[in-house]
Amino acid sequence: MKHALILGASGDIGNSIAKQLAAQGWSLYLHYNQNELAVTQLVKKFTKLYPHQEFLSVSFDMQKRENLATFLQSIFAVDALIFAQGTTDYHLLTETSFDELQKMWMMQVAVPVEMIKALQPKLARSKAGRIIFIGSVYGAVGSAMEVDYSTIKGAQSAFVNAYAKEIGTLGITVNVIAPGAVNTQMNRIFSTDEHQKIAADIPVGRFAKPDEIAYWVVQLTNEQAGYMTGQTIYVDGGWLK
Numbered sequence: 001m002k003h004a005l006i007l008g009a010s011g012d013i014g015n016s017i018a019k020q021l022a023a024q025g026w027s028l029y030l031h032y033n034q035n036e037l038a039v040t041q042l043v044k045k046f047t048k049l050y051p052h053q054e055f056l057s058v059s060f061d062m063q064k065r066e067n068l069a070t071f072l073q074s075i076f077a078v079d080a081l082i083f084a085q086g087t088t089d090y091h092l093l094t095e096t097s098f099d100e101l102q103k104m105w106m107m108q109v110a111v112p113v114e115m116i117k118a119l120q121p122k123l124a125r126s127k128a129g130r131i132i133f134i135g136s137v138y139g140a141v142g143s144a145m146e147v148d149y150s151t152i153k154g155a156q157s158a159f160v161n162a163y164a165k166e167i168g169t170l171g172i173t174v175n176v177i178a179p180g181a182v183n184t185q186m187n188r189i190f191s192t193d194e195h196q197k198i199a200a201d202i203p204v205g206r207f208a209k210p211d212e213i214a215y216w217v218v219q220l221t222n223e224q225a226g227y228m229t230g231q232t233i234y235v236d237g238g239w240l241k
Ligand SMILES: NC(=O)c1ccc[n+]([C@@H]2O[C@H](COP(=O)([O-])OP(=O)(O)OC[C@H]3O[C@@H](n4cnc5c(N)ncnc54)[C@H](OP(=O)(O)O)[C@@H]3O)[C@@H](O)[C@H]2O)c1
Pocket: 007, 008, 009, 010, 011, 012, 013, 014, 031, 032, 033, 034, 035, 036, 060, 061, 062, 063, 083, 084, 085, 086, 087, 088, 107, 134, 135, 136, 137, 178, 179, 180, 181, 182, 183, 184, 185, 186, 187
């Protein structure tokens, strides 16, 4: 039985990934930071639908590296590691504190990298281990008012470029799925007018549904996807890349 750990399963994109992987027979560790209810509901639902698979809820504030070792004790077998956690802030770089930068770096780069280092031996066991980050098109093209966010998303892509070269022979692939604008909690701060203006700039004419991002994550988890590694795959409706 294959096991995936989904960081940020309580978020909208993570939730969609969980639904699609559960339907494909995966057992899942479903991570949350604050929204325990979202994950508890998933565990309940999946346990009923897929009684022969395992579903566990796990929590961890990824801004706190000191809790990583304890968190890792709850992870046994793992074949796929999916980083779907993450937040952004909207302000000018000159108004961004060192502490804010540090928190974003910890949650989206430093702690994930530490986690990967610890879990690499487990991921190597099946000879088809998978590591997938949900990055962002802003990691390639950048966004004003989100310089810190764009920087860490670019760092995720740089990390997969390099790390893929170290682990290719272990059968582990490492990639980024980089969305454009997706209809999730993260974008609820936009007014209807702002939302429409952004949608009008996107060739497909709308924000992505979380399922349309999850779809590509699931493709990468497939055993036949073993030759795709070190890549950032842009899923942005033709918007910016
Ligand atoms: N939505 C978009 O347009 C878009 C575009 C490009 C890329 N992305 C990326 O997609 C990923 C998922 O975002 P989403 O749109 O699904 O947003 P979302 O629904 O707001 O989900 C955010 C997730 O991040 C988790 N999280 C927040 N703070 C955390 C912390 N300190 N430690 C650990 N986890 C934490 C949340 O956990 P709790 O809720 O349990 O606290 C939640 O699971 C992010 O990396 C984001 O950058 C999103």
